[in-house]
Amino acid sequence: MTDYISQLNPRQQEAVLHGDGPLLVFAGAGSGKTRVLTYRVARLIQEGVDPYNIIAITFTNKAAKEMRERIAHITPLGDQVWVSTFHAACTRILRRDIHLLGYQSGFSIYDAQDSERLLKLCIKEENLDDKQYPPGGISHTISAQKNLLVTPEEYEQSVGADYRLGNVANIYTRYQRKLFENNALDFDDIIMLTVKLLAENDDVRERYQRRFRYVLVDEYQDTNQAQYRLVELLAGKYKNLCVVGDDDQCIYGWRGANIENILRFEADYPGARTIKLEQNYRSTQTILDAANLIISGNEQRAEKALWTENAAGVPLRIYNARDERDEGQFVAQSITYAYDRGATYNDFAVLYRGNAQSRAVEEQLIMAGIPYRLFGGVRFYERMEVKDILAYLKAINNPTDDMALRRIINVPRRGIGDTTINRVANYAYDHQINFAAALDAEIPGITKNTRAKLAEFAIYMKEWHQLASTNPVAELLTQILTDTQYLESLNDGTPEAQTRIENVHELLAKAKEFEATAQDASLTNFLTEVGLVADIDNYDESAGAVSLMTLHSAKGLEFNRVFIVGFEEYTFPSARSVLSETPREIEEERRLCYVGFTRARQRLYLSHAYSRMKNGQRMQCLPSRFLKEVPPHYTEPVNAHGRPKGFVPSRANDFIANAASTSHPMAGNRSFSSRSTSAPPQASTGRTARPSFLQDMHTPIASTSNTPQKTPTNTPFQIGDKVRDPKLGRGMVMAVAANGADIELTIDFPNIGQRKRLAGLFGIMKIE
DNA sequence: AGAAGATAGCTTTTT
DNA sequence: GCTATCTTCT
Numbered sequence: 001m002t003d004y005i006s007q008l009n010p011r012q013q014e015a016v017l018h019g020d021g022p023l024l025v026f027a028g029a030g031s032g033k034t035r036v037l038t039y040r041v042a043r044l045i046q047e048g049v050d051p052y053n054i055i056a057i058t059f060t061n062k063a064a065k066e067m068r069e070r071i072a073h074i075t076p077l078g079d080q081v082w083v084s085t086f087h088a089a090c091t092r093i094l095r096r097d098i099h100l101l102g103y104q105s106g107f108s109i110y111d112a113q114d115s116e117r118l119l120k121l122c123i124k125e126e127n128l129d130d131k132q133y134p135p136g137g138i139s140h141t142i143s144a145q146k147n148l149l150v151t152p153e154e155y156e157q158s159v160g161a162d163y164r165l166g167n168v169a170n171i172y173t174r175y176q177r178k179l180f181e182n183n184a185l186d187f188d189d190i191i192m193l194t195v196k197l198l199a200e201n202d203d204v205r206e207r208y209q210r211r212f213r214y215v216l217v218d219e220y221q222d223t224n225q226a227q228y229r230l231v232e233l234l235a236g237k238y239k240n241l242c243v244v245g246d247d248d249q250c251i252y253g254w255r256g257a258n259i260e261n262i263l264r265f266e267a268d269y270p271g272a273r274t275i276k277l278e279q280n281y282r283s284t285q286t287i288l289d290a291a292n293l294i295i296s297g298n299e300q301r302a303e304k305a306l307w308t309e310n311a312a313g314v315p316l317r318i319y320n321a322r323d324e325r326d327e328g329q330f331v332a333q334s335i336t337y338a339y340d341r342g343a344t345y346n347d348f349a350v351l352y353r354g355n356a357q358s359r360a361v362e363e364q365l366i367m368a369g370i371p372y373r374l375f376g377g378v379r380f381y382e383r384m385e386v387k388d389i390l391a392y393l394k395a396i397n398n399p400t401d402d403m404a405l406r407r408i409i410n411v412p413r414r415g416i417g418d419t420t421i422n423r424v425a426n427y428a429y430d431h432q433i434n435f436a437a438a439l440d441a442e443i444p445g446i447t448k449n450t451r452a453k454l455a456e457f458a459i460y461m462k463e464w465h466q467l468a469s470t471n472p473v474a475e476l477l478t479q480i481l482t483d484t485q486y487l488e489s490l491n492d493g494t495p496e497a498q499t500r501i502e503n504v505h506e507l508l509a510k511a512k513e514f515e516a517t518a519q520d521a522s523l524t525n526f527l528t529e530v531g532l533v534a535d536i537d538n539y540d541e542s543a544g545a546v547s548l549m550t551l552h553s554a555k556g557l558e559f560n561r562v563f564i565v566g567f568e569e570y571t572f573p574s575a576r577s578v579l580s581e582t583p584r585e586i587e588e589e590r591r592l593c594y595v596g597f598t599r600a601r602q603r604l605y606l607s608h609a610y611s612r613m614k615n616g617q618r619m620q621c622l623p624s625r626f627l628k629e630v631p632p633h634y635t636e637p638v639n640a641h642g643r644p645k646g647f648v649p650s651r652a653n654d655f656i657a658n659a660a661s662t663s664h665p666m667a668g669n670r671s672f673s674s675r676s677t678s679a680p681p682q683a684s685t686g687r688t689a690r691p692s693f694l695q696d697m698h699t700p701i702a703s704t705s706n707t708p709q710k711t712p713t714n715t716p717f718q719i720g721d722k723v724r725d726p727k728l729g730r731g732m733v734m735a736v737a738a739n740g741a742d743i744e745l746t747i748d749f750p751n752i753g754q755r756k757r758l759a760g761l762f763g764i765m766k767i768e
Numbered sequence: 769a770g771a772a773g774a775t776a777g778c779t780t781t782t783t
Numbered sequence: 784g785c786t787a788t789c790t791t792c793t
Contacts, residue, residue: 059783087783112782136778187783254781354780356784376781410769417769532783552781574780592781615779616784 030282284313328364334642412489
């Protein structure tokens with residue numbers, strides 16, 4: 001720890017050594033931001049500040065975890081610093097004092113899915129048509145209001161006599177009341193209510209202000225109004241506030257992030273020192289120049305220019321694909337080409353604007369036998385079976401959580417149908433009691449038989465509730481699984497059944513791990529922890545696979561080689577932003593582009609297709625406007641293998657030149673059977689059955705252990721797969737056989753009423 | 769009550 | 784193309 005200061009550049013040193021008072025650090029991409037933050041915390045402790053008096057706030061658990069570990073690594077007392085996400089920090093504050101707002105400490109946390117379900121209920125109860133009041137849109141509106149700290153009452157006032165908005169206000173009011181009645185908070189409430197708590201209770205505010213003499217905030221450009229206010233409240237007494245961010249990387253405006261917060265910092269905190277970190281340690285000069293040129297197209301930004309001492313590197317590689325399939329092949333072939341010459345799969349990331357784009361790339365990676373991990377899509381804690389089990393825990397932990405209870409009352413099937421549930425709900429509503437209480441009531445219209453089922457369920461609930469007060473989470477879970485036969489109910493013969501069962505076991509393992517590591521292993525804390533995780537939190541650098549994710553998810557990560565696919569108008573920038581024609585939205589897309597470019601250390605591949613399927617329709621596409629913003633001398637067109645057109649091997653600066661002399665241990669070792677020993681059985685059945693929770697490795701092997709020996713192992717196809725042949729159309733694989741070196745598939749084509757045996761498999765692609 | 773089949777509607781990004 | 788919801792059937 002002694003000599004760490006000398007490892008920093010002058011600007012970084014200045015930020016680390018800054019004493020008391022507000023400090024703004026503009027940290028460009030790859031400029032050593034995390035380093036500065038962690039060293040600054042270490043320095044404070046070294047100077048005699050009690051770690052107890054420091055809080056560092058991030059947006060993701062991953063960032064928090066990384067910072068916590070790095071601080072603990074450089075200074076012995078580091079692990080006492082409070083490092084957490086906005087949401088985790090606020091939840092902790094609320095668990096302690098939320099009774100002052102009328103809620104109870106064991107409140108449930110509703111994710112986007114939960115809150116939308118509740119919202120639908122509210123729209124229904126207001127007797128409004130969910131076509132005219134689409135839950136998604138209303139949810140966005142309510143979220144926006146909460147981010148601006150606008151209460152239902154204030155919103156109602158602000159909309160005046162507007163009929164439609166008046167109804168929206170009514171929905172908001174009802175929604176908020178229901179959350180309260182359920183003793184539940186949505187994500188926005190977590191911040192909003194913490195602000196309310198601190199603003200309205202002098203003693204609570206005073207306590208936290210005194211405690212947090214030093215406040216550090218990461219990614220300040222992504223704070224929304226509520227978070228801004230929260231930071232203001234926390235740091236209000238000592239003003240020892242250090243915020244780090246990059247206005248050029250503000251990409252969450254649609255979610256309420258206010259880029260003004262960082263641009264206004266000096267005005268908000270008079271006497272603030274501003275430091276700009278502009279030296280980039282990550283990318284080549286070429287990549288950086290291109291990124292700088294892109295971002296300079298934006299009006300609303302603080303002036304700065306990244307520079308680097310790194311070499312110029314190679315030009316950006318541009319591929320014009322025919323369609324998304326060709327584009328996927330380009331990605332796969334380029335990766336294979338580089339892999340065969342010593343690159344590793346972790347070197348690569350494929351970034352795209354929207355999750356829907358992953359499919360085309362996935363198909364080609366599977367065909368080429370390239371292992372990959374997919375981020376985004378359905379996440380572990382959003383999976384049906386995991387949410388079911390968590391709903392049991394929520395309902396047990398928080399008996400007023402009607403939403404959780406309603407979710408599980410007939411899962412697994414207990415013969416309690418929608419009619420009954422609605423009768424109970426209506427009864428509860430009419431008598432102003434919660435759903436759980438209504439289970440024991442004499443409700444008109446419910447038959448004796450059904451009432452017995454309700455009563456039986458109610459008894460179980462009481463038993464579990466009892467169990468929860470004395471036993472650890474994992475034991476409670478086990479008991480629930482036994483009592484309900486939930487696992488058995490999952491075993492329905494569908495291809496996903498096995499994965500679902502595994503996911504439940506995974507959750508059980510999570511619970512055990514939680515018990516082993518948590519300081520206070522209460523059920524409430526377990527639910528808090530699992531309620532606030534994001535997909536990217538599970539990113540693991542060393543997984544030996546290509547990473548596929550959205551540009552948003554990629555923020556904060558870096559890769560040696562980055563593909564940005566779908567670099568087209570109406571895809572990137574998104575159709576929405578183009579059609580809106582508001583500079584604000586296009587500027588955010590441009591920032592997203594800047595984020596994407598600066599993820600790459602060595603190489604950046606950009607591809608666009610001439611045509612692409614969108615919403616089931618084939619669309620013509622034009623190259624992204626951002627592509628035109630990069631001058632031609634920074635770029636070079638490449639072929640479908642990622643090689644420069646007219647490539648000559650002796651060319652200086654090219655990869656093959658040095659790869660030829662040093663043989664990589666992995667080079668040439670690409671046979672499928674030797675690489676993977678235990679492919680998960682669902683590996684090639686498609687994304688819905690794939691757990692993204694752990695390393696989501698993809699291997700093309702149908703099955704290594706339980707298939708006859710003659711079945712070829714190096715094929716992505718297995719019996720039952722739905723496939724498409726370019727000439728014959730859709731079909732289903734009926735048999736897989738080896739025919740010499742070739743693979744032979746027997747495929748049923750229902751549309752032509754024929755069964756064909758095909759060898760060579762040219763153009764046959766798996767579909768879902 | 770529950771399953772299978774048909775149709776409408778929608779897709780940016782996520783703590 | 785996919786999914787969530789509605790409809791129809793058992």
